[in-house]
Amino acid sequence: MKPMLPIEHYFGKLELVHSFYGAMPTGVSVSETGRIFICFPRWGDDVTFTVAEIVEDRLQPYPSIETNLANPWNITMSFISVQSVFADGRGTLWVLDTAAPNSTEPIKGGAKLVAVDLKTNTISKVYTFTEDVVLPTTYLNDVRFDFRVGQAGFAYITDSSSKGPGAIIVVDLANGNAFRRLNGANSTSPDPYFIPKVEGKILMNRNKDSSTSPFRVASDGIAISPDGKLLFFCPLSSRHLYSIPTERIRDRTISDMDLRYHVRYWGEKGASDGMVTDAKGIVYAGDYENNSIRKIFPNGSMETIAHEPGILWPDTFSIGPDQYLYVIVNQLHRQASYHYGKDLRQKPYSLLRMKIDELPAPTFS
Incomplete structure (x- = not known):
């Protein structure tokens, strides 16, 4: 009889909130009233609606099915392929539309940041981008807000390009002016020495024609301190964590070359997709190589x-008013593009949560 061998120790009490048997989700956000919103980018799955709300354990297109039907004659008012949603704690759901289905070049004029009024469930504001901000290689990934600065606040968006420069896109919400910062900087770029290993195997692009290439994705995860003064960010192809004072990244008199000297390196936190901050300034991040949350x-x-x-x-994180940490778990690494065209994902995908006894970082005073 073979002896029982020691096994790896697992821990952390996670609860299942929702199971997804259709398209693969990437984003989650919980509003100040406890409403839960999910997004499904159009990466090849059959996506009926790219933004949804979980209502009585069922997915409903949000804010309407019409808005979720990409309209080529009105692309600014319809969702094309949404990567991220963010409830700001003051009655607005922000929708970040990559306008890049299947991670292709963004449809001209389609990439946008959309504000949806949670009381009326209607679009209240749309911010589009110029061609020097959203490049042909840009992939808008995640967004954070601070409404305590400027006339109407600022938004910070990661460009997680896999083919061009990574960056942080800064948006003045008063006038819509947007500009790229840390464009192609080491802190927003894939770590050239990073070799990701997930489920015991090296993760890389493996195409149907048997060609391969390294997994290289730029700045992805983003979080902001409770006072709005510090922005945390990380490339997806990296184990490193960085931060920069928001006052510096907004200051266009500082050149991008000089701005790099204001970036702080925090060390290795593990390879992370999404991040979020609580009201005490603690940053929560996934470690997709080690099936962990840190x-x-x-x-x-x-x-x-x-x-x-x-x-x-573990993809996107959100902290709810119930003091739970919510996380989308979506088997992103099992997609066909990493396995010679064979889709290894097993449904369902999951929305999980764990009690942390902390509230989300506020976006306003």
Whole structure:
């Protein structure tokens, strides 16, 4: 009889909130009233609606099915392929539309940041981008807000390009003026020495024609401190965490070359997709190589709070008013593009949560 061998220790109490048997989700956001919103980018799955709300455990297109039907005659008022949603805590759901189905070049004029009024469930504002901000290689990934600066606040968006320069896109919400910062900087670029390993295997692009290439994705995860003064960010193809004072990144008198000297390196936190900050300034991030969730304290120390085999690619995080940390788990690494055209994902995908007893970082005073 063979002896029982020691096995890996798993921990962290995660609860299932919702199972997805259709398209693969990437984003989640929980509003100040507890409403849960999900997005499904058009990456090849059959996506009926790219933004949804979970209502009584069912997915409903949000804010309407009509808005979710990409309209080539009115692309600014219809969703094309949404990568991220963010409830700002003051009655607005922000929708980040890549306008890049299947991660192709963004449809001209289609990339946008959309404000949806949660009381009326209607679009209240649309911000589009010029061609020097959204490049042919741009992939708008995630967004954070601070309404305490400027006349109407600022938004910070990661460009997670896999074919061009990464960057942080800064948007003045008062007038819609947007500009790229840290364009192609080391801190927003893939780590050239990074070799991701997920489920014990090297993750790389493996095409149907048997050709391969490294997994290289630029700045992706983003989070902001509770006072709005510090922006955290990380490339997807990296284990490193960086931050920069928001006052510096908004200051266009500082050249991009000089701006790099204002970036702080926090060390290795693991390879992360999404990130989020709580009201005490703790950053929560996934570690997709190790099926884990980690938190980074303001003093730089780190702690793993969940580690279990079911955390198969922790994507986006959100903190709800119920003081739970919500996370989308979507098996992103099992997509066909990484396995010679064979889709290895197993449904359902999941929305999980765990109690952290903390509220989300505020976006306003």
